[in-house]
Amino acid sequence: MEKVRLGIVGLGNIGRYHADYLLQGRVRRCELVAVCSRGKAAERYPGLKRFTEPEALFRSGEVDAVLIATPHYQHVTLGIAALAAGLHILVEKPIAAHKADAERLIAAAQQRPRQVFAAMFQLRTEPRYQKLRRLITSGELGEIVRVNWINTDWFRPELYFATGGWRATWKGEGGGVLINQCLHNLDMLQWLCGMPARVRGFCQFGRYHDIEVEDNVTAYLEWSNRATGVFLGSTGEAPGTNRLEIAGTRGKAVLEDNRLRFIRNEADMIEFSRTAGSPFAKPEVWNVEIPFTDATLPHAIIVQNFVNAILDGEPLIAPGPEGIHSVELANAVVFSALLDRTLQLPMDGAAWEAKLQELIANSKVRKQVVEVEPTDFSASFRR
Structure with a gap:
């Protein structure tokens, strides 16, 4: 794999923010190819593949990884589904709405050690x-x-x-x-x-x-x-x-x-x-x-690190399991x-x-x- 094909699930404030800098080419070896939203926000991105159901995106074969930027309770169910589909996941904060759910997501990721699980904690940069x-x-x-x-x-x-x-x-x-x-x-x-x-x-x-x-x-x-x-x-x-x-x-x-x-x-x-x-x-x-x-663009630094971890094995700045703390x-x-x-x-x-x-x-x-x-x-x- 020479580059990571990325999809964004959720196009609220933060999802759109991620999409905009990714489309500006601010993350090397990463191509934003798809977005998923049940509202009209996806219409902002006519050049991308658009999905209304996350599971359809996960099964599409169009992406190697997803950035999950939905409301909190969906982070765990979507994260587990994306992992099951063989995808790498980067989850916006919080990784879960509560600790028990965070433990479920972490357990699912531990079953798939070859897939990268990162969290969006950009203050670490x-x-x-x-x-x-x-x-x-x-x-x-x-x-x-x-x-x-x-x-x-x-x-x-x-x-x-x-x-x-x-x-x-x-x-x-x-x-x-x-x-x-x-x-x-x-x-x-x-x-x-x-x-x-x-x-x-x-x-x-x-x-x-x-x-x-x-x-x-x-x-x-x-x-x-x-x-x-x-x-x-x-x-x-x-x-x-x-x-x-x-x-x-x-x-x-x-x-x-x-x-x-x-x-x-x-x-x-x-x-x-x-x-x-x-x-x-x-x-x-x-x-x-x-x-x-x-x-400069700390969110993009986290995504770049996520991409490097997938392609090169670079250590994560914010490993997903640390999001439980x-x-x-x-x-x-x-x-x-x-x-x-x-x-x-x-x-x-x-x-x-x-x-x-x-x-x-x-x-x-x-x-x-x-x-x-x-x-x-x-x-x-x-x-």
């Missing part, structure tokens, strides 16, 4: 996060002791939730701000710091919008090394804040306002505390500004809030699935969908 991760993995930051991420600049007006019947519903999304907007940040949180051992969530449901799911969240996290963290997310706060602060024994890293600062201790704070000769002594610090440039964090925070108690991780995915089915069964939402013209939403990608 951003130099700001790569440099921050290097600070941690190199030991420069020392052992992590505290993490705070204020992630409240995901403002969405009421109209946003009316543009799709599936949006902000238990049945359509499986949650709100955590499973949708903040999922990339939750992926970053675990990619940088690892998965916490305990989670306590405090959620407000429909605090700012006429929706049934969470739109304002505060989560308390604890890691096995006794590090603690707080994560805040909201779609109702304006102007909002995006500030990530990670404190280690060797200093503190702060990512905010397109700047990455490292306040570096000259000595490890624990060792300094044990040996200091003055009751008010503190380690001397260096203030370091770490430069970085923004990634952000799903689990999103689920656990909401489940914890509903149970009003701390949850140990790994969480019981089946228990949350049962609770989610109960929420769906008791839902009284009757949404009136509003048609709007497609808009450029790419500014919301970089967080």
Whole structure:
């Protein structure tokens, strides 16, 4: 195989975005040949093969791989069907609406190890996060002791939730701000710091919008090394804040306002505390500004890596199975809030699935969908 013939399933905002840069030739050795949508969106692409049913695309023989960009609950059923048809799959976030479903998709992929399963977590390509991760993995930051991420600049007006019947519903999304907007940040949180051992969530449901799911969240996290963290997310706060602060024994890293600062201790704070000769002594610090440039088309970088993995065996930037971690964090925070108690991780995915089915069964939402013209939403990608 000299190039990958790719199909896109789902032509909502993100599906169209992927199609547009692929048709511009921004991914080498990849040809977008087909799209699948049950609406009129496919008419935008008269030069491509168009399908209305995903299974027909999977069986067509026209594609080697598919990018799945449908509403959340369809990711698992479509992913499993595409794998069964012998296709490589790249799944938009989240890989599933809940942990139990994610486990089903991962199990299906493990049965077909020669097929590539990747996830669309493009923040992993951003130099700001790569440099921050290097600070941690190199030991420069020392052992992590505290993490705070204020992630409240995901403002969405009421109209946003009316543009799709599936949006902000238990049945359509499986949650709100955590499973949708903040999922990339939750992926970053675990990619940088690892998965916490305990989670306590405090959620407000429909605090700012006429929706049934969470739109304002505060989560308390604890890691096995006794590090603690707080994560805040909201779609109702304006102007909002995006500030990530990670404190280690060797200093503190702060990512905010397109700047990455490292306040570096000259000595490890624990060792300094044990040996200091003055009751008010503190380690001397260096203030370091770490430069970085923004990634160009980070989504295209993930697709290029996916193509290279298929053709060359290149290691994936975002392997599909790793997508379960952000799903689990999103689920656990909401489940914890509903149970009003701390949850140990790994969480019981089946228990949350049962609770989610109960929420769906008791839902009284009757949404009136509003048609709007497609808009450029790419500014919301970089967080």
